[in-house]
Amino acid sequence: MADAGVKTEIRSSMWNPGGLQSLLTFVILTLTWIVAFSSRLFAVIRFESIIHEFDPWFNYRATHYMVENGFYNFLNWFDDRAWYPLGRIVGGTVYPGLMVTSGTIHWVLSHLNIPVHIRDVCVFLAPIFSGLTALATYFFTKEVWSKGAGLFAACFIAIVPGYISRSVAGSYDNEGIAIFALMFTYYLWIKAVKTGSVFWAVLTALSYFYMVSAWGGYVFIINLIPLHVFVLLLMGRYSRRIFIAYTSFFIVGLICSMQIPFVGFQPIKTSEHMASAGVFALVIAYSALKYTQSFLSKAEFKYFFLVSAASAAGFIFCTVVGLTWAGYIHPWSGRFYSLWDTGYAKIHIPIIASVSEHQPTTWVSFFFDLHILVCAFPAGVWYCVKEVNDERVFVILYAIFASYFAGVMVRLMLTLTPIVCVLAAIAFSKTFEIYLKDDSPKSSSKEEEEEKKQDNKNDRLYDKPQDDVFKIKSPAAALSKILPVRVQHVQCDMKSKKIELLKRSEHEQLREIFAKYASGTTSSGEQFMTYSDLIQKYLQLLDINNYDEYTLSLFGSSVDTSRDNMISYTEFQAFEALLCLPDAMYALAFQIFDRNGNGYITGDEFQDIINHTTLNREIPFDFNCDFIKLHFGKDKDRKVTYSEFTQLIHDFHEEHALQAFRKFDKKNTGSISAKDFEYLMVTLKSFLLSEFVQDNLITVTVGGGGHRHVSYAYFSAFVSLLNNMELVKKLYLAITRGNRNVEVTKEEMLYQAQEFAQITPLEIDILCQLVGIQHQTGRINFEDLEVISPIEGRETPFTLQMQIAEEKLRFEQGTERTPLLSVLESGYRFFLGSIAGATGATAVYPIDLVKTRLQNQRSAMVGELMYKNSWDCFNKVLRHEGARGLYRGLGPQLVGVCPEKAIKLTMNDFMRDQLMNKDGSLPLWAEMVAGGTAGASQVMFTNPLEIVKIRLQVAGEIVGGARVSAFTVIKELGIMGLYKGSRACFLRDIPFSAIYFPAYAHVKKMLADENGYNHPGTLLLAATIAGMPAAAIPTPADVIKTRLQVASRKGQTTYRGLMHCAQTILREEGFSAFWKGTPARVLRSSPQFGVTLLTYELLQRTFRIDFGGRRPEGSEASATKIEEQLSRNPDHIGGYRLAKATFAGMEAKFGLMLPKFNKSVG
Structure with missing residues (x-):
């Protein structure tokens, strides 16, 4: 009996398949972006960096005006050269998203001290966004099918002619960014539908807002999404997730879209927007009916439904007709109406019909623009129909309507191209999956056969009674x-x-x-x-x-x-x-x-x-x-x-x-x-009833007996099902091969249940009835099983012991990784830390500038205090130097802060991994050592950059002073001078990091939810709170460092070293001088590290690559929160x-x- 026990699969982490797969995905997507960008540079390589065609030239001219004169002047710009001699009010008659995107990129590059002309930004904008479109298409396809199909789709969209023709370098038009916005909005919508999350729905609305600002094709989104919801309603697949996703998206999206001057009140006044409002009203009405159905009898509900439906339909019809007759609701515009009546434009609006890209599409164009994908496209549709779910219904609708519109108008081939790439990718992925499967018989060694026999012997915990x-x-x-x-x-x-x-x-x-x-x-x-x-x-x-x-x-x-x-x-x-x-x-x-x-x-x-x-x-x-x-x-x-x-x-x-x-x-x-x-x-x-099951015991019996009576077979099966829910989960995971994010059908469950003698078809029927109460998708996911499972069944003592054991085993396995994986993981963390550091530094740079000037307190006249407090300093900088003055020196700061934060975050993670105990715990002293080491490691790299940044920040204080740049500072100080004040940097950064990282880890754990998961809000709050004491306590060292690194002016004290500086400040200015700028330092460091750590954690979650190590704490919810079951009484040992x-x-x-x-x- 000694060897009998629970079997748990142990996977070697020497080459973690998940980690290798994630790494390959990252590499393939990076190469896809490069190919997408490079394949659109033909005109630039052959000729020069230049805008071509009429519309792109006008867009460039508008962008140039906005960059030179500001956004508000652009909105009020009357261009007397356009449509001469009538002129044109540009701000209210263009979609400004294209100009704002280019202007923002130019503004960021300028503040990074990267000189670039706005024309070059405009020329290369579309090729850059083609890479983003490939990423958006990958994420979209991954959500609706699989990662493999997503990679195919990204590669296809990068090189498909139908998209290249609208996104080549120099073709500075709205479509260059609009297709990215289109696919990204659809990706976010699918996420919102799958999760039923307000967060994803609001992100969908914000992405839709960007699409509205960029291209008139946004109408395709605001009609396709409501159509998706309406069809799901007709199919009986309506669920609470759909209600949350659509209502949140519609309300936020409607409000945001009306902020674009060119759009204005069109979303509530024009016919092309009415479908979305109608579906919104329908969803609200349907939800209200579902709610009233729960407390009305069948006869009462039937009467209520007929009366309310007739009243609502009559009211809506009269309202729409009345508002249309009064002129408040406008009919379809000529361009949109011509999509339904293909001869309308030729007769009534010749100017539209005269444009070649508004002509119907010839069948040859489909092959020219889509190439071989047009052949694989129908196969992808067929696979989606065969394995339909909520998100694939959306794909099918997109394919049908985009195909129709592309056939009516040549220019709309652009909207068809992405979905053709997606569906062709699904077809290729499915085909590869079928024909590249390894069907060769696997030989098993004698040891494996013996192990199988032993496993069969040890089916129970004990072989025989003791x-x-x-x-x-x-x-x-x-x-x-x-x-x-x-x-x-x-x-x-x-x-x-x-x-x-x-x-x-x-x-x-x-x-x-x-x-x-x-x-x-x-x-x-x-x-x-x-x-x-x-x-x-x-x-x-x-x-x-x-x-x-x-x-x-x-x-x-x-x-x-x-x-x-x-x-x-x-x-x-x-x-x-x-x-x-x-x-x-x-x-x-x-x-x-x-x-x-x-x-x-x-x-x-x-x-x-x-x-x-x-x-x-x-x-x-x-x-x-x-x-x-x-x-x-x-x-x-x-x-x-x-x-x-x-x-x-x-x-x-x-x-x-x-x-x-x-x-x-x-x-x-x-x-x-x-x-x-x-x-x-x-x-x-x-003890077997979860809250959900207990609340729906009577509801589910309608499906069980049909007459609100329950047979003994049904009763027995119901009890057996709840007793065997852990086995049902294993059945589900056997179908999905361990993937908890896949939906399965009743037929798949019945087929797999044949291998589990304890689970009968009647139990599967009951399971589907319970799931059907949650949603009407006809499919089962792992979350459904969790809702039905008895709570106590997840928290047995043996389960808790096994979870403790498995966590320890995982940790021990994590230490067996190859050096190559460790190096790759450090490089991955370094890259994400660089992005996070740049984001955090940019967000709070004005506060850092105020802090530096307050600590230095220099002016044109010796002895005169220029600034009274932080607010006074901020006002004076803004008044005398403008908004750009608040970001003086940002370029060198970002050049330094990216590797600085990357080094600090990577080193902290590395040291925490090295100092962690065998059981996965980390004592406080080890957390402080890890944080202190991280702080020390950054000083050697960041000290020169700190000196350059500080001297650039104080350069604007003296009116008429000599122009100071990063190169003049480096030339003046020399290599050794760049490390001036490094000892003070050590005094500041080591305590800061030794306090900050342990505080962050503990506050993050305190703010985690009941499942141990940290939401973005708690991450930001934890990082901000931890930054307060960490920033305030080392302030004296920061003051000394600043004084040593800033050049003294005539008549001011010159500091000879660390101790001399400290003694001089204490003697001449008093003890309070050591705490100058503390509020500004806290206000700068706390939010900066809040934004930095939030960005770092979210990047790790979003772009996770599994190198076989441990995931960041709080990044995923635990299946069971062990701490809640294990006693917290210190006497319980x-x-x-x-x-x-x-x-x-x-x-x-x-x-x-x-x-x-x-x-x-x-």
């Missing part, structure tokens, strides 16, 4: 034989690797705890615990004042094996060992039933305990039934051993449920009412950490609900 142990009359002796005091760990075999499950407490520690709570002393002077000492005071299982005495006696006697009402230290220690057993719940239950401590259970003992349970008081059990006679004999004189007891207690509550069903089936019809079914489940099986969970698990698993309170009290 009767030789439990025949010993003294339970104390039995425990001594199973668990000698010298045993230090309970272990289980996990694929031949011994790992710790739960560490036993040390003898001395346990003795101290016993002495602390023991209130009695024997005549021989030995201490003992009373039942109250252990159960009420130490374990706190029962209330001190109001408790059930018999329950206290039962719990106490389970420990008191000598049955003398005194718990000795030996018994206290033996019980701690029992709690460490893998079958602790069964062993504990046996101890409670074994009232006489004989090592077996009689029929009277069993009946006595069951009679005391709350379940038996509600529905009494008939102890004269055949079930009891089979276990205890006809005269109930047979004694049941431990191994037999485990089966008895497992089957007992099924027998109890059968008896209860018979009592309620008074007419012997084989069925009970839905109300009786609900009562039985809540009374007898409450060893097995006693699981005492509460074991008692609770015993009640939940076996239904042994013993009364906790004395009802006569209070």
Whole structure:
């Protein structure tokens, strides 16, 4: 029996498949971007960097005007050269997204001291965005199908002619950025539909806002998304997720879109926008009807539906007709109407028909623009129809309508191209998946065959009953034989690797705890615990004042094996060992039933305990039934051993449920009412009911019987399903190959259930009925199973022990990675840290400039204070130097801050990994050492950049002073001078990081939700809070560093070194001078590190590459929050950490609900 245990698959992390796959994905997408960019440079390479065609020239001219004169002047710009001599109000008649995008890029590059002409930005904008479009298409396809299909789609969109023709270098037109906005909006919409999250829905609306600002084709989005929702409604796939996603998107998107001057009030006044409003009203009405259906009878609901539907339809019809007749709602514009009536423009609007790109598309154009993809496109549609779900319905609708519009108008081939790439990618991916599958038979070694045989032998926790142990009359002796005091760990075999499950407490520690709570002393002077000492005071299982005495006696006697009402230290220690057993719940239950401590259970003992349970008081059990006679004999004189007891207690509550069903089936019809079914489940099986299942017990019976009556088969299957939910999850994971994000059909579940004898088709039917109450998609995902699963079933003591063991095993495996993987991981972290550092520095740079000038306090006249406080400094800089003055020196700062933050974050993560204990814990001293090392490592790189930044920041204080640049500072100081003040930097950065990173880790853990997950808001708050003490405490060192690094002016003190500087400041300016700029430093560092750490964590989550190491804490929700089940009482050590969970698990698993309170009290 020594090797029997739970099998857990151990995957070697030397070459982690997930990590390699993520790395390849990153490399392929990077190369795709490069190819997309390079393939559009033909005109520039052959000729020069120049804008071509009329519309791009006008867009460039408008952009140039905006860059030179500012955005607000651009909005009010009247161009007298356009449509001469009439002129044109440009700001109100263009989509400004193109100009704002180019202007923003030019502004960022200028502030990074990268000289570039706005024309070059305009020329290369479309090729750059083609790479972004490839990424957006990858994410979109990944969401609707798979990663492999996403890579195909990204490669296709990068080189497809239909998109290249509109995004070549020099073709500076709206479509250059609009296709990216289109695909990114659709990707976010799919995310919103799949998650039902307001967050994703609002992001969809913001992306839609960008699309509205960029191109008139936004109308395609605002009609396709409502159409998607409407079709899902018709298909019966409506769910709460759809309601949240669409209503959030529509409201935010509507408000945002009306902020574009050229669009204005069109979203609420023109016919092409009315469909979205109509679907919004329909969704609200449908949700209201679903809500009222829950408390109305069928007849009442039918009448209410007919009256409300007729009234609403009549009201909407009259309103729309009236507003149209009054001129408030405009009809379809000529260009849009011509899409439906292809001859309309030729007759009524010749100017539209005269444009070649508005002509119908010839069939040859499809092959020219889409090439081979046009052949694979139908196959992709077929695969989506065959395996349809909510998001694939969207893809199908997109394909159908884009195909129609592309056939009507040549220019709309551009909107068809992305979906053709997506569907062709799905076709290629599916084909490759089918034909590249390895069908060769796998040879198995003798060792593997032996292991399989051993696995079959070890199907159960124990191979055979351990009767030789439990025949010993003294339970104390039995425990001594199973668990000698010298045993230090309970272990289980996990694929031949011994790992710790739960560490036993040390003898001395346990003795101290016993002495602390023991209130009695024997005549021989030995201490003992009373039942109250252990159960009420130490374990706190029962209330001190109001408790059930018999329950206290039962719990106490389970420990008191000598049955003398005194718990000795030996018994206290033996019980701690029992709690460490893998079958602790069964062993504990046996101890409670074994009232006489004989090592077996009689029929009277069993009946006595069951009679005391709350379940038996509600529905009494008939102890004269055949079930009891089979276990205890006809005269109930047979004694049941431990191994037999485990089966008895497992089957007992099924027998109890059968008896209860018979009592309620008074007419012997084989069925009970839905109300009786609900009562039985809540009374007898409450420990199996999640909140969702309990709330819908009657609702689900309509599907079970059809007449609100429940048959015994249905009742039995329902109970069995809830008992086997962990097995159902394994069935689901077997279908999805371990992927929890895949939806499966009922047919797939039925097919796979044939391999699981415990799960019947009726149970699958019930499961689908329960899932159908949550949503009407016809598919099952892992979250659905979590909602149905009994909460207690996820939190058994053995489950907790196994999770502890698996976490430790994962950590130990993480240390076996190859050096190459470690180097790649450090490079990956460095790259993300650079982006995060740049983001944080840019966000708070004006505060940093104010802090620097306050600490330096220099002016044109010696002795005169230029700034009174932080606000005064900010105002003066803004007034005298303009907004650009607030970002003086940002370029060198970003050049430095990117590697600075990257070094700091990478080094901190690296040191934390190295100093982490075997069990995955990290002591406070190790956290501080890791943070301090990270702070020290950055100084060598950042000190020169700090000097350059500071001298550039103070250069603007002297009016008419010589122009200072980064090169003049470096030339003046020389190499050694760039390290001036480095010792003060060490004094500042080491304490800062030693305080900041441990504080951040602990605050982040405190702010995590109940599942241990940190949302973006808590990450930002944790990083900001941690930055306050970390920024304030090292301020004196920061003041000294600043004084040493800034050049002294005539008449001012020159500092000779660190100590001289500190002494001089103290003597001339007083102690308070060391704290100058503290508010500005805190205001700058706290938000900066808040933004930096938030960006860093989100980047790690979004672009995660698995190198086989540990994920950042709080980046994913735990399946079970172990800390909530393990006792937090510091006196609960060893097995006693699981005492509460074991008692609770015993009640939940076996239904042994013993009364906790004395009802006569209070």
